[in-house]
Structure formats: structure tokens, C-alpha cells
Amino acid sequence: MEHAIRTLAEKARAAALGTATLDTTAKDAALLRLAMLLEEQSAIILKENTKDLEAGREGGLTQALLDRLRFDEDRIRAMAEGVRQVVALPDPVGEVIEESTRPNGLLLRKRRVPIGVIGIIYESRPNVTVDCAALCLKSGNACILRGGKEAFHTNTVLAGIIGQALQETGIAKEAVQLVPTTDREALNILLKLDDCIHCIIPRGGEGLIRFVAENSRIPVIKHYKGVCNIYVDKDADLAIAEKIVENAKCQRPGVCNAAENLFVHEEIAADFLPRIASRLQANNVELRLDHATAGYINGNGLTFTHASEADFHEEYLDLILSIKTVDSIDEAIDAVNQYGSGHSDAIITTNEAAAEKFLSAVDTSTAYWNASTRFTDGFEFGLGAEIGISTDRLHARGPMGLRELCTYKFIVYGTGQIK
């Protein structure tokens, strides 16, 4: 096993040295061929997908997981369309990020280059196989894909189609490889090969991500969870505050950029809290309130429970919101930094000084002033597509696109300079 996994990684490393120097035309040709092949071979994809679905039903997968796993003609077309959208994105490789000339005449350029070999560790959604392969290839990287066992047949057929597209367009098929087993032992071996693999991106539940982070010798870019916070300041426009809190909580509660906690300044609490509580309750949101907040709501005929300390750390991913009344913007900032996961945090205020203070002091990937946290997303940020969202601080923070799949190198042009 160890030998097989190492061989696969060494082949990826060799392939990466080739993909790093491909020009945009060559990469785009392979991606366009891939999009076409996905549509042409949809019958085979659906057949293999059916095997996974049958095994999943027998194995007792929930309806939600089966739905994530399921392909149909529309989903295959959407996946091919996603590949074509990656073709339309600008190629990040070769961009000059900084340039300077030193007193001794050396010209320094910091040029964007691919990272090398990217390992993607993911769970049940097989479209990740194609999405990630396309983003890695466009950014000049090789990738190793390790999907979940639920999607094994589907992933295998998709990887075969990707390999065919690469070969037909003159690119080494080892530039995209699926790990041919889903057991944890193989994953553990993979995560130690830091001489061949340069970056690991896990996508899935917090359990998988923690396993990867704790067992990897290769740098991991990740977010465990999104505990996003909204602070409604004493100088907030309450109509805007209501609209944003409702949107951030209710529009799609199961995603990482949905709000989980609301902090309200006590000066506007008596006015704002009953309004927002009834609006949320109309959206079937369960309210978990600290003691002070409960005092403002009580007697308005609204139902709620008392929030525990643990509730404010919780990523509900559901129609539940924890609310706390704070006596100052400082208490709000402390609460965001204590309970939040550094994903997305918003202040609602008309006071610019308060806004700048909050935006500067909250330790987070994305800080909002008068907008919903739901915008933290590669597409919304204009990256075109997203390989993931990072709540880490090194390399990339927030939504990650093609540029974040690159590193840089210094190119130094001399005329014989010696030291």
C-alpha cells in the first residue's frame, strides 16, 4: 500500500513540473475537451452513479446524502458548464505581482507560479472531482483526489474521463489522479508525503477536516466551521439591520456563511429586539437568548429558550439563532473574537468611527459593514470559482480561487552581479 501511494504521488510531482509550464491555450483545450466528454459520456456516468446510489441506500445513507451523491442529465450539464466557466477565467500563472530594481542593477520580479501538487480530500459530492481538477489544471497544478467511499464508482468514472481529456490534448494524465482506495490507511500515508505533495485542501464535515489537519505533515488550508456573527450597533439603521439579520440567518441556513449569533447594543435593544424576534419567528427561527435579551422579549408573546455559553460557540447550520445584548461596541468585538470562527462577521451601524473600529479589531477572514455575511463566496467576490474558503491565516484567508492555488517565485535578472 505504502509503495502504491508513494508511486502515485511521485508521478503527480513529475506531472506538476510539466503542467507548471503549460501555456493557457493548452490548459483551456484540455478543459474544453473535458466538458465535451462529460456530456458525451453521461450515460456511463449515470450508470456508475446508480451503483453508488444503490450501495448508499443499502448502507442506510440519509436522503440528504443520497441527494448530494445523485447525478442526472441536468447536473452533468451543469458540471460541464462549470468547467467551461473555468476556461473563461484569466490564467493566474506568470502574472508579475511585484517588481523592483536594486541599487546594484538586479531586476527582481515576483512572478505567480503554480503551487505544485494539491491533494483534495473530500466526501460525498462527486462533482468536487471535476470542479477541483479543473481549477487545479487551470492554475498549472497537478492534483491528487481522494473522494469518499459513497461516491467511489462515480469518482472513478469521472477520473477516467478527465484522464482521457488530458491524454487527447497532450497532457500527462498523471496531472489528475484519483486515489484508487478510500481507506484511512491510504489517506494517512498520503498525508505524510510532504516531499511530493505541497498542499492539502480538505472539503467536508468538521470530523474529516480535523482528521486531516491532525494527521498531515503537508500544509493544510481549511475552515473547520463558520460561526458568523452580526453586531447591531446603537447607531444602526434598524430597518437595514432587520433585513440583514433575516437574510444572514434565513436565506440558506445550512451553509458556512450563514449567521449563528446576533449581538445587540443595549441602547437600541428595547426597540430592536422585539422587532427582529418577531420577524425571525415568522421565518420559524428558534431563538436562544441570554438573560438580558430575554428580558426585552418576554411579554411579547414570542417563544424562546435561554442560551447557554456553549450555544454561542455552536454552528447550528439550521434555523436557530443565539442572541446576546452587549453594553458597548468593545463587548461586541470581544464576543466576536471569543465565539466566532474567524469566517464572516458584520457590524450594522451608520457611525463610521464605530464601523472602522469593528472592522479593524475583529479577527476574521471577512468583516462586513452594513451587508449580509452571506456574500463570503468566491463567485460573489469575483473570483469566478472557488476551491474553498479558508479561516486560516497563512497563504490564503477567505474565499480561494485560482490565484490562491498559486505561490510565487522570485526571478532575478542580472548582468554578472556578484556579492
Place this chain on the structure above:
Amino acid sequence: MEHAIRTLAEKARAAALGTATLDTTAKDAALLRLAMLLEEQSAIILKENTKDLEAGREGGLTQALLDRLRFDEDRIRAMAEGVRQVVALPDPVGEVIEESTRPNGLLLRKRRVPIGVIGIIYESRPNVTVDCAALCLKSGNACILRGGKEAFHTNTVLAGIIGQALQETGIAKEAVQLVPTTDREALNILLKLDDCIHCIIPRGGEGLIRFVAENSRIPVIKHYKGVCNIYVDKDADLAIAEKIVENAKCQRPGVCNAAENLFVHEEIAADFLPRIASRLQANNVELRLDHATAGYINGNGLTFTHASEADFHEEYLDLILSIKTVDSIDEAIDAVNQYGSGHSDAIITTNEAAAEKFLSAVDTSTAYWNASTRFTDGFEFGLGAEIGISTDRLHARGPMGLRELCTYKFIVYGTGQIK
């Protein structure tokens, strides 16, 4: 022990939330006070340094290690001067890296912010204590310093002086903390505290760096070693090639950006190899040659040994050079990517197409065209000062200064936008 280390890290985390929002004036005031205190308290520093030197002599430290450990008035003045140079550098915090306005009116700014808490793990040179503390503070980070046991008394007095400078200028002294023990158990605990510490930078020998990389759950930025390569192309200006190879090997052989391998195109081998070999031999360089190279040198009265495969992977840090004759630029590129450590690699040629091919294809932090590898250094690159050099690909590659001690966050300015 575990409790004490965790408490220290939690205090650093809390202090970092404060240093992140300090303005430049406050940080510079603390650094200027530190520079002054170092000079004022030089007698105490020298007294504590003497304890380390005596213990080192008794413990059998080599003369070279004792020299690294030793302070005198001049070295203390130089250290204080180094702190004043950090004051003179521009503050990276708050710089807007990118800005865009989305179709829905959201204004996005990617703003440079401190990473948070930096752990520096280092060995015998106590000036690292002050250098790193100054760089971390200027970039708004808190730091945890874990020095070597040989320098424990010196590091302790320096950390005390740093704490005094912070307190006297109104900054929490927990922004710079020395781990009060040098045992490995404490280090191992520290390396697991990824909820409080955000980045580890090890500085020292390869053994220490490997220990840190293999035991850390926190992202590590590092370079294990510098196996730097020079390729002399068939179209090289041989006078320039001679001068650069001599400089890169001989000017200071014990540093990471010195050359260890030379690759020479066979078309110019008969002309160039005897010339460079005798020039190197005049500098007392030991030559280790592959079979073909030996053929060109033999009979010129020069001494050499035959290079093994392992020699080309070796970081000699000494007056030794491995030389190989190659039949093409492609073989040279493959050799660089196979033997090099991704630190610094040069091509010597007058042929622009060959240069661009090499610069693009070598997988390295810094690629040179007609210049010595010895320039890979924060000061030479205009960074002012250097926290280290990275041969990693994530976050930073090559020389790292103040900007590389920062991450970014997205600041989003809205007018009530919801999704």
C-alpha cells in the same frame, strides 16, 4: 507543564488582539525604547551572557558555537541598531492589497493585517530573541520565543528588557514572551496549540527544523537546507560564468545561498571546465566530478574526487563543489529539480530564450539569470530585514520580511445588501 504553556499561549493570543490595532507610532516608540534599554543595560546582558559562555565551555561547546553565543559591547550596539532599522521600515499593517467594487455595489478591500501569534523556535544565537521580537512587533504580531538551552540566561535577560520596553510604552508585555524552559516536552506541547498560535518559524540546523515540522499541528514556514545550483549554458559568457561560480561557492561557503552544484553544457565543457576548476582550486575548493567532467579536467594537473549520486544532494556548507556535465538545457533543468532544495538556482547564458525556459521551468524560490545565488537575502531584496527564508510554497517563498509576517482580511463596505 501543559497548563503553564497553554496559559502563556492564551496570553499571547489575547495580547495579539491588542497589538493588531496599534498604530505605527506606538509600535515605533516601544522599539526605540527597546534599543535604548539594550544599550543602557549592556552590563547586565554581558553578565548573564558570561554565565551561558561558562556553562557552554564546561559542556564542551565548539569554538564556533561559543562564538555565536558571545556578546560584547559592539554586538549589543549592533543589535540595538538593528532594532532602530526596523523602526525605519514602513509599517505593513493596513496596506490595501486589492480593491474592487462588485455589481451589487459592495466595495471589497483586501487589507494587510498581522497573522496573530508567531512562535519562533531557534538555537544558540541570542540576538534572534531581539531581532524576531522587533520584526513581530512592527508587523503587529505577538510572539512566543523558544530559544536554545545554551543561550538561556542571555535570552532571559533580553526578554526581560523587551518586556520592560513594552510596559514603559503602554503595550501588554505578553506581546513578547520567552518560554521559560528549553525542554522538548514543553516544545511539543507548544507545537500543538493551534487554537492560540498561528505560525511557527524554526531557525537553526536541519535537525531542529525537521523535529518542529514533524511535530507541529501549527503551520510551519521553513527551509531545511540550501542546495543551490548553477547551470552554465552553451551560450554563456564564460568570463561572467567564472566570476559568478567563484563568488557563489567561495565568498561565504557556510551559508544557505552558497552554490553546491555546478552543471556545465557539454558544448563548452572542454573550454570552461579546466578554467573554472583551476580558479576554484586556487580558492582551495575541493572538486567532486561526475565521470564526463573528470574526463575534461584530467591531465590538467588538478586534483579531484569522483562524485557520487549522494554528493549532488548534499549541502556542503564548505569549500566543496560537485560538478556534472549535461548534454542539454533540459538535462540541466531536470538536475536542478532533482538535486536542488528549491532555494536559489542560476543560469548563465547570453541566450534569452534559454534563460526564459530555465527561469520558468526550475521549481525554486529564486531563479537567477546571470547573477550569483548569494543575493537571496531579505536585505539584498530590499525587505530591510529578514525573519527567515522559505523554501515552502504556501504563504511565503524566498526571503521573508515584515509583509510576510502579515496575512490579509477582506473588508466589505455595504449599504444594506442582502443575498
